[in-house]
Amino acid sequence: MSKIVSIHSFRGGTGKSNTTANLAAQVALAGKRVGIVDTDIQSPGIHVLFGLDGVSMGHTLNEYLRGEVPIEEVAFNIGDHTGDVSGRVKLAGQALYLFPSSIKGSEISRVLKDGYDANKLNEGLQDMIKTLNLDYLFIDTHPGLNEETLLSISISDILILIMRPDNQDFQGTAVTVDIAKLLLVDHLHLLVNKALSRYDFGHLKAEIEGVFDTPVAAVLPLTEDMVENASGDIFSLAFPDHPWSKGIRQVVDTILKIG
Amino acid sequence: MTQEIYTLLKQSEWFSNLPDEVIHLLMERVKTHTVQPGEAIIQRGQQDDSVFMIQSGWVKVVIPEEGEEGEMVLNHVGPGEMVGELSLVDQRPRSASVIALSELSVLELTRRDFLEIMEQYPMMGLHMLITTSKRMRFVLTYLEQAVTWSHKIAEGDYSFLEEEQAAGGPGSVVDHSASDSARANRFLAAFFQMAQDVQKREAELKEQVKKLIIQIDSGKRDHEIEQIVGSDFFAKLKLETLQIREERDKSKKA
Numbered sequence: 001m002s003k004i005v006s007i008h009s010f011r012g013g014t015g016k017s018n019t020t021a022n023l024a025a026q027v028a029l030a031g032k033r034v035g036i037v038d039t040d041i042q043s044p045g046i047h048v049l050f051g052l053d054g055v056s057m058g059h060t061l062n063e064y065l066r067g068e069v070p071i072e073e074v075a076f077n078i079g080d081h082t083g084d085v086s087g088r089v090k091l092a093g094q095a096l097y098l099f100p101s102s103i104k105g106s107e108i109s110r111v112l113k114d115g116y117d118a119n120k121l122n123e124g125l126q127d128m129i130k131t132l133n134l135d136y137l138f139i140d141t142h143p144g145l146n147e148e149t150l151l152s153i154s155i156s157d158i159l160i161l162i163m164r165p166d167n168q169d170f171q172g173t174a175v176t177v178d179i180a181k182l183l184l185v186d187h188l189h190l191l192v193n194k195a196l197s198r199y200d201f202g203h204l205k206a207e208i209e210g211v212f213d214t215p216v217a218a219v220l221p222l223t224e225d226m227v228e229n230a231s232g233d234i235f236s237l238a239f240p241d242h243p244w245s246k247g248i249r250q251v252v253d254t255i256l257k258i259g
Numbered sequence: 260m261t262q263e264i265y266t267l268l269k270q271s272e273w274f275s276n277l278p279d280e281v282i283h284l285l286m287e288r289v290k291t292h293t294v295q296p297g298e299a300i301i302q303r304g305q306q307d308d309s310v311f312m313i314q315s316g317w318v319k320v321v322i323p324e325e326g327e328e329g330e331m332v333l334n335h336v337g338p339g340e341m342v343g344e345l346s347l348v349d350q351r352p353r354s355a356s357v358i359a360l361s362e363l364s365v366l367e368l369t370r371r372d373f374l375e376i377m378e379q380y381p382m383m384g385l386h387m388l389i390t391t392s393k394r395m396r397f398v399l400t401y402l403e404q405a406v407t408w409s410h411k412i413a414e415g416d417y418s419f420l421e422e423e424q425a426a427g428g429p430g431s432v433v434d435h436s437a438s439d440s441a442r443a444n445r446f447l448a449a450f451f452q453m454a455q456d457v458q459k460r461e462a463e464l465k466e467q468v469k470k471l472i473i474q475i476d477s478g479k480r481d482h483e484i485e486q487i488v489g490s491d492f493f494a495k496l497k498l499e500t501l502q503i504r505e506e507r508d509k510s511k512k513a
């Protein structure tokens with residue numbers, strides 16, 4: 001039974017795309033057939049982590065949603081195009097498909113102007129799972145709680161809400177948690193990212209679980225090493241022994257157990 | 260006054276055991292100063308080379324802490340003792356400041372006068388060496404204790420500070436009846452108190468996490484949820500979600 005895993009955060013800048021890419025890559029590395037959809041059509045970004053640019057990504061989700069191409073023509077198999085960076089190269093031969101959104105200015109403004117059909121997206125996701133026989137489909141959502149996001153949340157089997165340990169994130173995440181519960185998401189997990197090293201992570205996890213009444217899959221540290229990596233690679237593959245990468249694998253274990 | 264100075268010189272570390280003629284020679288050369296509490300008789304970094312003998316009152320020997328108004332107290336010095344002997348010997352800038360803790364009467368002897376007298380009575384140099392060695396031994400005890408306590412702090416053990424605080428109140432003058440090690444502890448305790456303050460601040464920062472979480476505005480939260488849940492879109496979505504889930508469950512069973 002395939003699972004839809006939405007990775008969401010109420011605010012931008014939580015490291016959502018980066019986390020999605022790392023989780024999906026690790027699940028693929030565990031031998032599962034994995035897809036990643038960038039539904040952040042207004043500001044797509046996950047393709048960069050997989051070394052794609054406007055030319056190499058080929059057809060996009062935008063074209064599929066307008067009914068111009070079938071879904072399989074949008075799928076880009078990372079396992080066949082890893083490039084030679086130290087982390088991504090480990091994905092060679094794995095089934096990891098990216099469904100990129102267009103990064104063309106005209107395409108983005110078209111979506112902003114017209115919106116896109118939420119139901120069509122839903123159909124598309126089912127189409128992806130079926131056509132590519134996926135075990136897991138990861139959705140990198142748009143921050144906030146707009147209609148597309150609510151749709152992504154509602155059709156998720158697993159929802160991972162990323163938050164930083166700061167007040168603005170706490171407030172927005174509290175709202176998102178309640179909405180997700182109202183939408184009856186089966187498996188809701190929080191993921192704390194960019195935690196300052198001065199915090200006691202164990203204590204932080206317990207506090208947040210208490211306040212949100214929701215399990216925290218991991219507390220990931222804020223790390224300068226990540227900034228140096230500058231989005232050019234999949235961090236947890238390139239630096240598997242780093243505390244951040246270990247935290248990511250903890251989340252992956254949680255996801256695989258649900259599957 | 261003259262008698263007082265005579266007695267003081269006869270009892271001092273440097274000049275005791277010297278014949279009366281030397282004492283009289285010294286009495287001709289020394290200048291007496293009165294200093295108010297808080298005033299400095301020696302400023303760290305200054306280029307002068309007199310030595311001072313405390314006649315009455317107490318001084319503290321301090322190093323200012325960089326970029327702050329604080330200071331680190333190295334020693335307390337009282338009647339009959341000398342300060343400023345290092346610059347007298349090596350003529351380099353003053354290594355520490357000496358500040359009056361109470362109203363002070365001090366005798367100043369210039370390097371030039373000191374050298375002239377020492378030429379005639381070399382024994383005076385030996386006495387000076389003995390006093391300087393004593394100071395050196397104190398500094399070594401001080402350092403040894405500083406290293407020991409640094410190790411304890413590295414292990415997160417601050418218990419020695421409490422023990423030291425129990426041993427004597429801060430701010431009081433540390434007199435010479437105490438052993439070198441007890442005196443070093445007293446001065447260092449003030450310095451290591453700083454380390455404990457750092458630890459406290461760290462603990463407070465950790466505590467802030469708790470405060471952050473607690474600061475969720477439940478009124479605002481309820482209002483935002485109400486806005487989303489009350490929309491037509493949400494009602495429709497919820498219905499559709501239920502249908503999707505039912506279908507999934509059916510297909511699972513099938």
